[in-house]
Amino acid sequence: MKNIVVIGAGYGGLTAAALLAKDGHSVTVIEKNEQPGGKASLLELDGFSFDMGPSWYMWPQVFDDFFAEFGKDATEILELKKLDPSYRVFFDDGDVVDISSDIEKNYDTFDKLEDNGADKLKQYLDVCKKQYDIAMKGFVYRTYNSIFDFFSPRMVMDGLRLKAFSNFHSGVKKYFKEPKTQKLLEWITVFLGGDPRNVPAMYCMMSYLDHHHGIYYPKGGMNGLAQQIYQIALENNVEFKFNEPVTKIKVDGKKATEVITEKGSYKPDFVINNSDYHHGETVLLEEENQSYKQKYWEKSTMAVSMHLAYIGVNRKIDGLTHHNYFFENEWTEHFDQIFKEPKWPDNPNFYVCCPSKVDDSVAPSGMENLFFLVPVACDLEDSDKVREEYFEKVLDKFEKWTGENIRDDIVVKSLFTHRDFKERYNAYKGTGLGMAHTLWQTAVFRPKHKSSKVENLYYTGQYNHPGVGVPTTVISSQILVNELNQKGVLS
Numbered sequence: 001m002k003n004i005v006v007i008g009a010g011y012g013g014l015t016a017a018a019l020l021a022k023d024g025h026s027v028t029v030i031e032k033n034e035q036p037g038g039k040a041s042l043l044e045l046d047g048f049s050f051d052m053g054p055s056w057y058m059w060p061q062v063f064d065d066f067f068a069e070f071g072k073d074a075t076e077i078l079e080l081k082k083l084d085p086s087y088r089v090f091f092d093d094g095d096v097v098d099i100s101s102d103i104e105k106n107y108d109t110f111d112k113l114e115d116n117g118a119d120k121l122k123q124y125l126d127v128c129k130k131q132y133d134i135a136m137k138g139f140v141y142r143t144y145n146s147i148f149d150f151f152s153p154r155m156v157m158d159g160l161r162l163k164a165f166s167n168f169h170s171g172v173k174k175y176f177k178e179p180k181t182q183k184l185l186e187w188i189t190v191f192l193g194g195d196p197r198n199v200p201a202m203y204c205m206m207s208y209l210d211h212h213h214g215i216y217y218p219k220g221g222m223n224g225l226a227q228q229i230y231q232i233a234l235e236n237n238v239e240f241k242f243n244e245p246v247t248k249i250k251v252d253g254k255k256a257t258e259v260i261t262e263k264g265s266y267k268p269d270f271v272i273n274n275s276d277y278h279h280g281e282t283v284l285l286e287e288e289n290q291s292y293k294q295k296y297w298e299k300s301t302m303a304v305s306m307h308l309a310y311i312g313v314n315r316k317i318d319g320l321t322h323h324n325y326f327f328e329n330e331w332t333e334h335f336d337q338i339f340k341e342p343k344w345p346d347n348p349n350f351y352v353c354c355p356s357k358v359d360d361s362v363a364p365s366g367m368e369n370l371f372f373l374v375p376v377a378c379d380l381e382d383s384d385k386v387r388e389e390y391f392e393k394v395l396d397k398f399e400k401w402t403g404e405n406i407r408d409d410i411v412v413k414s415l416f417t418h419r420d421f422k423e424r425y426n427a428y429k430g431t432g433l434g435m436a437h438t439l440w441q442t443a444v445f446r447p448k449h450k451s452s453k454v455e456n457l458y459y460t461g462q463y464n465h466p467g468v469g470v471p472t473t474v475i476s477s478q479i480l481v482n483e484l485n486q487k488g489v490l491s
């Protein structure tokens, strides 16, 4: 049995550590911050508990499978609640549309928004389902060691048949003519940190999950999920070191021999890095040991950063549900101002989470817990003045669109933007989601699980295949641990 150090206690680090410890290895997780969860940290302020990062529990099958590996039932342990409506969309002409967990209601909704909308949604979701089935059979749960693994004849045939390699927007546009129905299906690309015009259409499988499997809320939110995985890791004897940033991975010959931290050092047989991939490579390793040098990162398309606001309001707010989107009519301008001419978006689309609608524990009685998220370009100037002014701008829109004036009722407020992502998580350019999912940054084109320079150094997390998101990060660790076991690397 091996001695393994995992750097970082994000979902990637927690799940890899739990799986390896279950197999009997001695695992130590070293985390820079004070708590487990990484981006899914918890912020507690004057009786409010904010999920600092992810808020959507999607693709329940992935969590069911992960918990089952430890003989546990995810639904039971997480006390999952299915949300209905799944989410609400506010359009800038005043229209408000709910997407339900009852798909029949969604067919009716699409019929009202577009000629033959129900039929078109059925046809489109059929394609998304086929894409999902293909992906689950041959794409998601696998390692890509060479380009031939990705462009296998089968994958290419299936992919071409489904037009999986065209862009997401083209895929949607083939079925839907109305801007509103298009947006209702394209918003999901924001999860991948991209623009519907350059995210591959194959990710429409997420729309199948959205409409057919629904959206859930785990007890304690997404930090609650991280806490449960942390508990499982502890039950399997994983040791955790918090408030202990790693400063160096020392390499001798082709082997990582020592992990040096601000408090001491460790001499593991294997190292798994879950910290931001760019940080792990370019900061923790000397240049000669880097598989991906600074030039590689400069050429990559990073996913979005975010302007986040954690807000406590001293009264209830009508008109909101748990998940709420606010979409501009000309929404491509916002994507252009992220990926083409980076600047603070003039007319932002944004998301507001209000978990106090379903969870009394996240806000004092009679109050509301709000989380505002605006996707923005990486590396923008974010002085206190800029971030405050931007919050005011978003709040103006929120008040106008919902008819709720909350400004004077705010009792708690904390903003989080680029520099916080850099300082708290060592995130490259302040990205919230790592690398975007363009075609050339998908599957075999994402940074590899195994270092090509250091024999006993591996990676897991949102930078690896299958990519950005909580379920995909869990899968990244499952792929890594399966690969290590199948190749007998740890025996």
Ligand SMILES: Cc1cc2nc3c(=O)[nH]c(=O)nc-3n(C[C@H](O)[C@H](O)[C@H](O)COP(=O)(O)OP(=O)(O)OC[C@H]3O[C@@H](n4cnc5c(N)ncnc54)[C@H](O)[C@@H]3O)c2cc1C
Binding pocket: 007, 008, 009, 010, 011, 012, 013, 030, 031, 032, 033, 037, 038, 039, 040, 052, 053, 054, 055, 056, 057, 058, 244, 245, 246, 247, 274, 275, 276, 279, 306, 308, 373, 424, 425, 426, 432, 433, 460, 461, 462, 463, 467, 468, 469, 470, 471, 473
């Ligand atoms: C605001 C926001 C909203 C999101 N919403 C959703 C959502 O609703 N649903 C969804 O599925 N996904 C969502 N995501 C994406 C999802 O949260 C991430 O893809 C996932 O959590 C990434 O996990 P990770 O383990 O790869 O990385 P991280 O969570 O970043 O974990 C890396 C860990 O490494 C630590 N670390 C860094 N440097 C060092 C060092 N030198 N030494 C020791 N430790 C170090 C960090 O502190 C961190 O704990 C969201 C992300 C954000 C930011």
